[in-house]
Amino acid sequence: MFVEDKTATKAMAQNIPIPTPKIIFFDIDDTLSRNGIIAKHNQATLEQLAESNIKLVISTGRSKAILPNDILALLEANVLDAIICMNGQYSFDNNGRISHYPLSVEQTAKIKSLCMQSEFIHKFDSATHIAWSGENERLREFNAITPNSIVDPEYHKSNTVYQCSVFFNDQEDKMQDIDFAKYNLKLVHWHQIGADILPIEASKARGIIDVCKYYDVDASECMAFGDGMNDLEMFDLVGFAVAMGDSQPALIARADFVTGTIEEYGLQTVLNQLKTTS
DSSP states (O other): OOOOOOSOOGGGGGOOOOOOOSEEEEOOBTTTEETTEEOHHHHHHHHHHTTSSOEEEEEOSSOGGGOOHHHHHHHHTTSSOEEEETTTTEEEETTEEEEEOOOOHHHHHHHHHHHHHHTOOEEEEOSSOEEESOOOHHHHHHHHHOTTEEEOTTGGGTSOOOEEEEEOTTOSOOSTTSOGGGGTEEEEEEETTEEEEEETTOOHHHHHHHHHHHHTOOGGGEEEEEOSGGGHHHHHHSSEEEEOTTOOHHHHTTOSEEOOOTTTTHHHHHHTTOOOOO
16 A cells, blocks of 8 residues: 555564554654655655554654644645644644644743753744743754744743753763752753753653543544654553664663664564555
8 A cells, every 4th residue: 555665674574563553742853844845655645645544643842833734734635634743742733733742931940940051952842932041153054944933031030931942062961960850840852962851740641641531532543653752651651662773772672563764664674564444
């Protein structure tokens, strides 16, 4: 049914039966997309899967305000059924918002204080914008081509925000000395130079629970694909978790199945084995 798997990946040698899920959750970056653009063979597979009874849902750490246009187009075309963004803090479909968990005034104030204390550029994410505390040359270039990206260090005071992202600029101090749990917060690294600051209970898993309730499906009947540390809770929740070939080692250790990279047609290695019905 799906795009031809062009590689006989090591994942196939695992000889693990692949269950047919009711919902499949996909991370975006380095799972569906590379450098912000969905791989053509992955888009083709999603379009073919959309003809089956399996629901397809994005589960990403990205802000709603800067979701890739190609992903939003797939939602608008009803290829995707819903999107979970900002690490489970906000979920929606074509009918509107499914769930959301705004940061409290106390949480935003504490996060702002911690970021200023560490002297890191950071941003707060709302449903419509990402608002930066400051700007450098790289950010000026980014903001020039990103309409929903603004510089406003006071944005969080008058707008509903859902998460903060901090950027380390290759500095050795990556806020590891801060006891975030003391403030009911957590630091989740998504890149060597970046991390999200979230309420301790926030995760992609919480968004998945909300979406599963929305569709009246149990999480044990679902599958998830991911590659990063913010996918850990998602992997622990769903019935079948698939790590991409270039995933973080800690995520691979929690996966039920390890497939190839995007370029090795990792999704197709798994999805070609599904038994689907239209």
